[in-house]
Amino acid sequence: MLVTSTEFKTNLGRYLDMLDNEIITITRNGRKVARLIKAEDDSLSDIRSLFGILANTECSQMTDPEIKEIIREERGKRYDTAN
Numbered sequence: 001m002l003v004t005s006t007e008f009k010t011n012l013g014r015y016l017d018m019l020d021n022e023i024i025t026i027t028r029n030g031r032k033v034a035r036l037i038k039a040e041d042d043s044l045s046d047i048r049s050l051f052g053i054l055a056n057t058e059c060s061q062m063t064d065p066e067i068k069e070i071i072r073e074e075r076g077k078r079y080d081t082a083n
Helices: 005-010 012-018 045-049 064-082
Strands: 002-004 024-028 031-036
Touching (some): 005 012
């Protein structure tokens, strides 16, 4: 569905509800400027998409819980160095 940026801004909630069934393309001055799609529920999908790049590495053999643990550790390091 094509929608102008002004219409999208005015009715944001309505268009977010429509994402279950279709992709929203936002236009400005008659040009397509953005495409809004429903987000995937899998929180690890972005990380998993890199596994083709990381083929035959230790990372490609990790399970989801192992990946989540590494992410937690890395986030913790940020706070440790700040003090």
